[in-house]
Amino acid sequence: MxxxxxxxxxxxxxxxxxxxxxxxxxxxxxxxxxxxxxxxxxxxxxxxxxxxxxxxxxxxxxxxxxxxxxxxxxxxxxxxxxxxxxxxxxxxxxxxxxxxxxxxxxxxxxxxxxxxxxxxxxxxxIVHHPQWQLVRRWLDEGRIGRLKHADVAFSFDNPDPANIRNRAETGGGSIPDIGVYAYSSIRFATRAEPVRLVSRIKREHGVDTFAQVWGEMAGPGGDFTFAAMTSTRLFPRQEVTFQGETGRITLSAPFNAGVFDQAEVTLHGYNSAETHRFPGVNQYVxxxxxxxxxxxxxxxxxWSLEEARAGQAMIDLVRAGEI
Known part of the structure; x- marks a missing residue:
């Protein structure tokens, strides 16, 4: 072929x-x-x-x-x-x-x-990386009981005013640049959509550089609370946690796997922990x-265009929910 x-x-x-x-x-x-x-x-x-x-x-x-x-x-x-x-x-x-x-x-x-x-x-x-496929399967299987809360942190420091990520006319800002990861990764893993979102956003020259979001999401496993922080003016950080009734799931390099750090997913239970590592996996390939x-x-x-549209709709909700 x-x-x-x-x-x-x-x-x-x-x-x-x-x-x-x-x-x-x-x-x-x-x-x-x-x-x-x-x-x-x-x-x-x-x-x-x-x-x-x-x-x-x-x-x-x-x-x-x-x-x-x-x-x-x-x-x-x-x-x-x-x-x-x-x-x-x-x-x-x-x-x-x-x-x-x-x-x-x-x-x-x-x-x-x-x-x-x-x-x-x-x-x-990221949806092609086996770490996210594993997390989705664990949640589907109820490995942490009913999901109660999910939270995300994604930041890096990019102060260069000439960079397209810092220019309003090119669609820059932390929300479109890395919010697309922070929000839709949770949608993918849980098969849930936002019900209500509230946000606090800081801007420089018309571009958001910090966004804190919290609210509620609903999916096949029921409702759960959601929180996310994205910033393009903070020290690099990537963390995702899914908190359930009987356990939690953590990802230490959820978005730039193999670049930010080695991809590592841990299922935490009472008096137990199951960790999976994915050295050498290239999610772009x-x-x-x-x-x-x-x-x-x-x-x-x-990841279809329809999935991408739903993800963008969540970004739109974040902006509409600013207080």
Whole structure:
């Protein structure tokens, strides 16, 4: 079977460090093209993929018949626009998170996917990591009894005013950048949706740099309370805890597994603890391989556009619940 060929729109640092190498390493995939007007930025990609075809415009890459999938790591406010253009060009699309700036903005992308008959998804890589699949299974099995509370902390320090994550016009801020992890990771693991959310948000130059959220969620296992803290102005921290009636589950590197720290999940019970570690697992590679199977065999993809829309709706609730 011929590998699925990928093209990347834009030579972003994240694509150069994470997704480009993941596409290159994934089984059944080949990184075939890159669109960038900067030869210097292209060097980071040709270093590991020397046969890469370089295009000097996004439109040229979309017109390249050798590209089957377009991966879009552009600034947040451009995701939907270029996703729709790629689908119209007959390409499958994998789009970085957050997919959009508001939930309703995703509806035209869903319509474009359906009209084109192509595969389209948000690149929410954590759901492909076995640690999150294990947590979901433990919760489904009731290993901690009825879930009563879930809390998340995710922070790092990025004070650079020129960085796109600190610019309002490009959809920056801690909520879209890392809130997408803090909120939808809980949705994924518990199969629950928010019922009521309240938030306190701090901003600098129109961009949120700290958000504290609390409220209630409801799912198949019943209602539970929820709390989250995200910040782009604090020392790096990643923690998730699920607190049940008879135990709790903790994740020590829930989002940047293998980069922030080794992925480690522990099931805590009375006088017992069961820990699972996942050295060497690359969640970006797993994500690409899952998308390849989705295209080639029709295997369901874990994170659909509809799931991404529900996640964005939760982000919208966080903003609407500010006090």
């Amino acid at each position: 011929q590998p699925v060929t990928f093209g990347i729109l834009g030579a972003s640092d994240f694509a150069a460090r994470r997704m480009g190498p993941a596409i290159h390493a994934a089984k059944g995939a080949r990184l075939a093209a890159l669109a960038t007007s900067s030869p210097a930025k292209a060097e980071a990609f040709t270093a590991f993929a020397p046969d890469l075809t370089l295009h000097d415009s996004y439109e040229a890459l979309l017109a390249d018949p050798a590209v089957e999938v377009v991966y879009i790591p552009l600034p947040n406010h451009l995701h939907v626009e270029w996703g729709i253009k790629a689908l119209a060009a007959g390409k499958h699309v994998l789009i970085e998170k957050p997919l959009a700036l508001r939930a309703e903005d995703i509806d035209p992308l869903i319509a474009a996917r359906d009209a084109a008959g192509k595969c389209a998804a948000e690149a929410y890589m 797993l994500q690409v391989e899952a998308f390849v199977r989705h295209i080639r065999t029709g295997e369901p993809y874990t």
